[in-house]
Amino acid sequence: MRAKGITYDTCFTPGGKSSRPVFDAGAVRREIRMIADDLHCDAVRITGDDPGRLALAARHAADAGLKVWFNVGTDRLDALRHRQCRRLRRCQ
Numbered sequence: 001m002r003a004k005g006i007t008y009d010t011c012f013t014p015g016g017k018s019s020r021p022v023f024d025a026g027a028v029r030r031e032i033r034m035i036a037d038d039l040h041c042d043a044v045r046i047t048g049d050d051p052g053r054l055a056l057a058a059r060h061a062a063d064a065g066l067k068v069w070f071n072v073g074t075d076r077l078d079a080l081r082h083r084q085c086r087r088l089r090r091c092q
Helices: 025-037 051-063 079-090
Strands: 005-009 043-048 067-072
Touching: 005 025, 005 067, 025 051, 043 051, 051 067, 051 079, 067 079
Parallel strands: 005 043, 043 067
Antiparallel strands: none
16 A cells, blocks of 8 residues: 655653643644645654544544554553554544
């Protein structure tokens, strides 16, 4: 399967320092729409280590008609995050 896509960072926290300290739902929606509409992508790889942020970005991406792939931070991947990601995959 071929897709035109880009990576969207929701937040990694290496060493306790966030790669994206501010995470606003409205900004996420606008940025995801730009990926779909302005960049003409049909897919997005959502990265991060916070399940809530991953879910929010994935919902906006699905609403924008994008295929969604996840790249979850393995340094903090526990059973809860694993279950959350499985649930997100089923939504697509």
